[in-house]
Amino acid sequence: MGVVERQLEELKAECKADDEELIGKVSRGEMIETIEEMSPGYLHTLVEFMLTQHDTEIMSACSYHPAATQMAPTMDAKVSGSAVVQDEIGHANLGYRVLSDLGFDKEALMYERDPKEWRNMRVFDEPFENFAEFACGVGFYDRAGTIQIGDIEENCSFGPWKRYERKVVAEEGFHKRLGDMWFKRLGSGTDRQQETLQAAVDKMFPKAIAFLGHPEKEGKAIKRIREYSLRKGSNREHRQEWLRQVVETFDPLEVDVPAHYDEDADEYVVDLDMDWKGVYDEWKQSPGPVDHIQTVRGVA
Ligand SMILES: [Fe+2]
Numbered sequence: 647m648g649v650v651e652r653q654l655e656e657l658k659a660e661c662k663a664d665d666e667e668l669i670g671k672v673s674r675g676e677m678i679e680t681i682e683e684m685s686p687g688y689l690h691t692l693v694e695f696m697l698t699q700h701d702t703e704i705m706s707a708c709s710y711h712p713a714a715t716q717m718a719p720t721m722d723a724k725v726s727g728s729a730v731v732q733d734e735i736g737h738a739n740l741g742y743r744v745l746s747d748l749g750f751d752k753e754a755l756m757y758e759r760d761p762k763e764w765r766n767m768r769v770f771d772e773p774f775e776n777f778a779e780f781a782c783g784v785g786f787y788d789r790a791g792t793i794q795i796g797d798i799e800e801n802c803s804f805g806p807w808k809r810y811e812r813k814v815v816a817e818e819g820f821h822k823r824l825g826d827m828w829f830k831r832l833g834s835g836t837d838r839q840q841e842t843l844q845a846a847v848d849k850m851f852p853k854a855i856a857f858l859g860h861p862e863k864e865g866k867a868i869k870r871i872r873e874y875s876l877r878k879g880s881n882r883e884h885r886q887e888w889l890r891q892v893v894e895t896f897d898p899l900e901v902d903v904p905a906h907y908d909e910d911a912d913e914y915v916v917d918l919d920m921d922w923k924g925v926y927d928e929w930k931q932s933p934g935p936v937d938h939i940q941t942v943r944g945v946a
Pocket residue numbers: 703733734737791814818
């Protein structure tokens with residue numbers, strides 16, 4: 647049994663609510679504040695969902711750091727890139743503090759988990775290779791973050807999480823706008839800059855689509871998350887909003903994204919054949935963020 651499962655099993659004994667009553671309560675918009683008000687199922691779903699976000703926050707800092715700072719082309723890029731890295735560590739810390747208020751051992755979460763036990767989105771297992779990839783990271787993944795975290799800030803039934811997401815969403819908005827600014831600078835810059843951005847887009851756009859989840863076949867975890875009112879939107883709704891913003895941003899640029907607006911269907915469409923089986927296999931086979939773990943242990 648892993649570190650998270652072991653602690654979860656112990657803490658479930660403190661959950662006093664009946665599952666069906668709790669689902670009724672949160673669907674009426676009532677909030678949950680303490681572990682006693684939770685059912686074991688709610689706690690389990692909440693913790694898995696919170697770890698996915700906050701492990702992603704801290705691993706994104708590790709992925710962004712070399713590209714955002716050491717490979718930054720200008721001083722303003724380096725300063726704002728450093729600010730992004732600092733923000734991500736702060737976002738992670740907010741989540742681990744709330745988990746520790748629920749009774750989790752933060753030290754064990756940081757120092758005792760195997761690489762495979764980290765729930766971060768797999769796009770952040772490794773560093774990015776250049777500054778254009780950092781621009782795509784904040785322009786694509788942090789944009790997905792503003793939509794997904796914005797949904798939590800607006801709709802989450804767990805009060806402590808919902809409340810601090812206001813600060814996180816504001817900062818993710820800054821990261822997204824930084825991505826937009828660099829999309830414009832590189833995407834209307836020299837031939838070399840355009841080529842570098844196009845290569846980063848080609849590599850990272852499909853990963854962003856995978857990040858947003860399957861639009862039709864939502865997994866069991868997302869169904870439970872929505873049933874417990876931890877977030878409201880479907881993968882499809884989040885993906886449509888993300889595509890709208892990205893297609894509009896790239897429209898005036900010399901760099902292309904594989905997506906367009908289909909007037910007849912009144913929706914945004916991805917012009918890629920997504921190999922979802924390949925995506926799931928890659929996620930399953932990943933060894934986890936092996937190289938980032940030492941860095942995390944240095945900053946935690
Ligand atoms: Fe973040």
